[in-house]
Amino acid sequence: MITVTIDGKNQPTTYPKIKTVLQLLNNLHLRVNDALIIRDGELLTPDRHLWPGDHVTVRMVVSRG
Amino acid sequence: MKCKRCGELAAVKLPSHHAGFCPSCFEGFFKKQVETAVRRHGMIGRDEKVLVAVSGGKDSLALMRVLTDLGHVVEGLHVHLGIPDSSDPVAERTRAFCAANGLTLHVLHTAEHGLAVPDVKDAVRRPVCAVCGKIKRHYFNRFAYENGFAALATGHNLDDETARLFANVLRWDPAYLGTQGPTLPGEGKFVRKIKPLYRLTEFETAAYCFLKGIDHWKAACPYSGGASFTGHKKLIADLEDRSPGQKTAFYEAFLAQGRPHFAGASRGEGQDTLYACAQCGFPSSGEVCGVCRVREQVAAHKARREAV
Numbered sequence: 071m072i073t074v075t076i077d078g079k080n081q082p083t084t085y086p087k088i089k090t091v092l093q094l095l096n097n098l099h100l101r102v103n104d105a106l107i108i109r110d111g112e113l114l115t116p117d118r119h120l121w122p123g124d125h126v127t128v129r130m131v132v133s134r135g
Numbered sequence: 136m137k138c139k140r141c142g143e144l145a146a147v148k149l150p151s152h153h154a155g156f157c158p159s160c161f162e163g164f165f166k167k168q169v170e171t172a173v174r175r176h177g178m179i180g181r182d183e184k185v186l187v188a189v190s191g192g193k194d195s196l197a198l199m200r201v202l203t204d205l206g207h208v209v210e211g212l213h214v215h216l217g218i219p220d221s222s223d224p225v226a227e228r229t230r231a232f233c234a235a236n237g238l239t240l241h242v243l244h245t246a247e248h249g250l251a252v253p254d255v256k257d258a259v260r261r262p263v264c265a266v267c268g269k270i271k272r273h274y275f276n277r278f279a280y281e282n283g284f285a286a287l288a289t290g291h292n293l294d295d296e297t298a299r300l301f302a303n304v305l306r307w308d309p310a311y312l313g314t315q316g317p318t319l320p321g322e323g324k325f326v327r328k329i330k331p332l333y334r335l336t337e338f339e340t341a342a343y344c345f346l347k348g349i350d351h352w353k354a355a356c357p358y359s360g361g362a363s364f365t366g367h368k369k370l371i372a373d374l375e376d377r378s379p380g381q382k383t384a385f386y387e388a389f390l391a392q393g394r395p396h397f398a399g400a401s402r403g404e405g406q407d408t409l410y411a412c413a414q415c416g417f418p419s420s421g422e423v424c425g426v427c428r429v430r431e432q433v434a435a436h437k438a439r440r441e442a443v
């Protein structure tokens with residue numbers, strides 16, 4: 071189970087089956103360069119593995135006006 | 136994925152460059168892109184001082200950081216718009232960021248010039264953002280001109296530029312197409328306008344900010360109707376996703392092949408000749424410039440309200 075916080079939203083979501091960053095992006099309908107994927111203060115490329123217990127932050131890059 | 140330069144673990148994947156980079160090589164890549172933009176488009180000459188228009192968003196802070204790191208003499212100007220609950224915290228956090236990073240920041244209050252944006256909103260019938268944009272552009276240019284800066288730099292990135300280009304192409308707007316680009320030469324009391332981040336995407340700028348600890352998000356302005364060109368940006372992002380590199384190709388080909396055809400295009404009847412504004416002396420297509428006219432409207436509106 072991994073926990074995902076999307077920047078600006080309060081409630082984290084949990085995903086039981088996701089194993090890579092790419093799977094997470096696909097699940098959120100995001101393209102590779104739509105968001106920064108952050109784990110423990112580190113940026114992750116789409117091929118990186120996610121492990122049970124990971125907490126990931128998704129930061130959308132499009133500026134908000 | 137491994138870093139294309141050093142073989143370490145990559146932190147950033149850039150399909151448009153067929154590359155992945157580790158944090159330190161990514162910073163090198165980012166600086167190189169800015170350096171290339173500055174050199175190819177004659178943005179900054181030797182010993183020239185640059186004023187960065189600092190909105191308080193991350194792009195303008197990234198721009199100050201990278202230009203400083205590249206050895207340019209840079210100062211920032213933040214225009215405080217006098218909007219309750221929004222302008223003060225934005226100005227305060229921007230000031231704190233610059234102080235902590237050894238960057239020089241000036242803050243100009245439009246209220247001190249009779250142009251607090253809430254008053255402007257009450258006094259004019261046009262959408263406030265159009266007028267607010269005009270006011271900001273006026274003071275950024277004026278501050279740069281009056282304080283000896285050779286150029287005014289803004290944080291526009293490749294996504295901003297391609298979306299704007301796309302909008303201008305949809306309308307085939309010759310005057311806009313003739314002047315759109317990373318550098319707009321200075322003329323008279325207009326200082327040179329430059330966009331040193333134009334080769335970098337929103338993603339690349341966000342990654343740079345994250346890696347450099349520029350963790351600064353602008354609180355949305357209460358008057359904002361949302362970011363501009365959001366729809367165009369989405370279309371272009373889909374295109375880029377299918378064929379990486381399209382965005383850069385579209386923009387660079389425009390600069391090389393398209394723009395020359397629109398050079399010198401007229402803005403329309405009576406719009407091309409500029410006069411010195413009778414009140415502030417800055418360029419204007421009429422006797423009094425748009426900003427001075429708004430200032431008069433604000434004063435008149437206040438006087439009317441006080442008379443009631």
Ligand code: SF4
Nearest residue numbers: 264267268356358359
């Ligand atoms: S959103 Fe706010 S700051 Fe931006 S142009 Fe409109 S009024 Fe000005």
Ligand SMILES: [Zn+2]
Nearest residue numbers: 138141157160
């Ligand atoms: Zn590297």
Ligand SMILES: [Zn+2]
Nearest residue numbers: 412415424427
């Ligand atoms: Zn004027």
